[in-house]
Each structure stands twice: as structure tokens, then as C-alpha cells.
Amino acid sequence: MRSFTPRLGYQKTRRTYSDCLQTHRMECLVIGDVHLGAFDSKVDVPETWGEYDVAVVVGDVLDCSARSCDSGRRFFEELDDLGLRAVVVPGNHDFQHYPAIFEGLSSVESVDGSATTVDGWTFYGLGSDRFDDGVEIRYPEFPSLADADADPAAFAERIEDVAVGRQSGMGVVEDHLEGRFEDGLQLYERRLESLNKFGQAATESNTVVVTHLPPFGTGLDRLSKTNPRYPGRLLGSLAVRSHIRQFSPDFNVCGHVHEGEGVTLFEGCVCLNAGKCSVYSITLGEGGTDAVSHIA
Template sequence: MKVAYSSDFHGSLLLLRHLHEYIVKEKPHVCVLCGDMLPTQFVPIDEVKNFFPNIDEKQLEQVGVVKVKNMPKNQDERIDAQLKAAEKIFDSIDSLPCKVLWIPGNHDLPKLSALKGFSRSKCISEDRIDIEGINFVGFPYIPRMTGDTNYESTENEMEARLQVLEDLVDENTVLATHAPPYGTGLGVISNNSNKVDVGSKKLQEFILGKKPRVVLCGHVHECAGQARLGNTLCINTACPDMEHLNVGILEL
């Protein structure tokens, strides 16, 4: 079975168009998206030309910038703007000519995964689906950062939430997580002159114990690549920016 993977579009319709072209060419059976699909950039309409003097307003949404009448000042306004953008994003995702499995990321709305009938694609957050002998399981949580985004958890909370997956994950699992596991190099960021691993230690322990076949993650845009954690292949699928697609194929 051919499994395509990618993540962290942040509302970029341009990246989704590139993904569609790739899927048409490669013809995978399944595509797994590892979170952060909604936009996080908001620009007031009357300031668009000041911020982007050389870009037509219609081009902004192509790279994940949402035009709003007023800059979102509270969470409710932000949610409304993201939900409106989500319709176009999931229309694009639903047009992919294969089965699509996805999880939310910390910049996505928790309510997004609960919207019934919103999309033909399948949210596998803390859930499992079996396809042609391979099972797919999703986990959206990340180690705490600022506390201002969704799904942030302390490592103790991560451990408790991973308990939900105990009976879902086995050695034939493709585990889709938003956070990278600690110690793989897939979650290292620069903090001033220092390198900091923001991957999850509890996720690392869980993977070493359960030994899933593959872990697909995202979240850290600087660390797209592959690593081994015990017998498990781990792949950071995050797009590096809003114009360049990170995508690949697994042959399982």
C-alpha cells in the first residue's frame, strides 16, 4: 500500500494545490496529514496593501493569509475567521483523489475534529482506522510551549493522554502525531545561540515501548526529515514554509 504524508499547511491553498498535483501523479491509496492545516496569519483589509504592496489581495489566501475587516482581538473572532477559511481548505482536501486521514495541530481548532459532515476526510485523533491490513492512529497533543495554542500539555498530561492509545497502537501501526518524539533530531529548534529539542519525552517512551511501524509527525518546520527510534521509522512531514511542499510516499 502506498501512503502519502504531509503537514503544516497553515491555510496555504498553494501548498494544497501542490499536494493535489503530487497525489494525482503518485496515486497513493491513503494520504495522512499531521496537523496545523488552518491559517494563523490575519491582516485587516485596509492594511493589506501596506503590508503586501506587490501582492494582489486574492493571492494572500493562497499562502495562508486571511483578510479580515478588523484584526481578531479575541478568541471568538479568531475562531470565526479560521472556520470560514476551513471551508476552502477542506474543499481542497476533499478533492484529493485518495482516502485522507488527518489530525489537528496546536494551531487548529479543537472543535474542528468534532464537526460531523464537515469533510469527507477522516479525523483519526485518538482513534484508529484499519485499511488493507495497516492500522492508522492519531495523537494531536504537543509539549507545553506558551500555553496560548491548542493541545498543549505538560509531559505528565502527555503520559496520561497516551494511555488512550495503549490498546490502539501495535507493531503494525502508522502513528500520526503533531509533536515529534524527543531524541530523534526531528524537533530541534534554535533558541538564541542554543539548540533546543522540543520533542516529547513521553511520546518517545511510548514509541519505544509500543514499537509502531512508522511515526509521522510535524509541528517543527525546521526539521523535516527521517530518523529511527528503536525499530520505528519516524518522519517529520512539516512543510518548511507556505510555498514549498514537504511530501513523501511510504510503501507498506
């Protein structure tokens, strides 16, 4: 993999998994895609959650089939009743109800395109603003580009090179696909710019980047081979991947791709896809194998 120099000039030493956790201690809940309003969806909010310092909600609290946002509102009200501070981004199923779903609740705060600080940790993020969300450059549509399924790193670096050189679609993809490629490239650049506003914080403080989409090509974004619509496809964000490569925040928490649930280390950043209807406990700042635990 080629070296990558952050465009804003910040540098950060790459860290091991243990290094990432040897910082200011804080106990966090991470709540995956709950999809309230779907036929089999439910979530229990036990009183023990009030013992945590913060809850991180990665989006899709509501399912697109929900007839109203009432069930999602009740979920956030239960968190609020516990006095549990929550940071949240919208998912591709619930963005149309955002931020009305938690408006007026004092303990719930959006970090979609913004940042907040909890006990010395900076949380910032990026949610979804469309239903059919996924990788910004929908690579199966562009056969002349690198094979993203076989080599996602090469594909991602190709897009980074195009964006840094600010090439148009001309000469990159087939003539009749240039407009579609340019649309995807602009989406990638907008998302990356939104995240990179907080790049300096990522290099200078303890940071958690909260995204609905996982970083592209990390294993957290691959659909199963038995997926009926897109078998084996990658649905992560190239912008999230590029941001992590540039600034190496301490943690990334995400969701969206339920089959990709799990933890991985990418470019010095511990990344957790919280999956569907799952809850994780994270101890920020403490090493050991119990630092990331699946609890529900």
C-alpha cells in the same frame, strides 16, 4: 540505554529500516504543517494526488492568524473531490477548528485518540489540544532534573521511571515546583494512555502512528540555535517517545517543529517530521532508498 518492558505486556522484535518497509505495499502522501491563513501560506492540490491510497495530515492546516477556517475547509474539500482518503490529527494552531474544518466530508477521518484501517494498515494518533504545545515536562523549569538538552535519553528515562513508580513531585523537584511538575506528569500519562490503547495493534499489524508533536529527543524536535525564543530547545513529546519505545509501530509521521524536518529511525520505528509546507511520498511495504521521498 536500559531495557524497557511494555507495561501492557506486549513485546515486539526491533527491526531495521529495511525490515520496517517489507510489509503490505501502500502509497501514502504525508502533508506537513501548511498554516493556511498566514501571510505567505498556500497549498496546491494537484490531480496526481488522487493516485495515492491515503493522505496523512499531521495538523496545523490552519495558522492561528487565520480569521476563519474557510481556507482549511477548501483544502480538505479538494482532497475529497479527488476521492483521496485522508487521516488527520489537530495541530496546536488549528485544534479550535477541529473537527469542523472537515466535518461532513466522507473521505476525511480523524485519528486523534482513535484508529482506522486503510488497505490492511492501522492508522492511529494524537494531536494537540493547546496552543503552547511541546514537551509535557518543560524541563528548563526544573533544574534538578537531568539536562535534557545535553542528554535527552537520560531525561526521558527519568520521567518514565517517575511515572512507572507513580511518584509525586515530592523529592523529584524543588518543593515550590512540585505542583507544576505534577501537572506535566499527568499530561504525559494522559497522552501515553491515549496512544497505548492501540499498543496491541502496533505489535500485531502494520501500523502508522500520526502525531502532531515529534517524539522527544530524536533530532526531529530540536529548534535551531538561532530560534529567537527557545534556541536549541527540544519540543517533542515524551509520551510519543515512550509509546514508540514500548510498541515500535512501523511508522510515525509528525510535524510541529519545522526546523526538525527529516527522517530518522528510533527504536525500530521510521519517524518522519514533514516540516512546514512540505509533502512527502511514502511507500509502505517496499524497501529501497526511494521509500520516503520529498516531493513538494
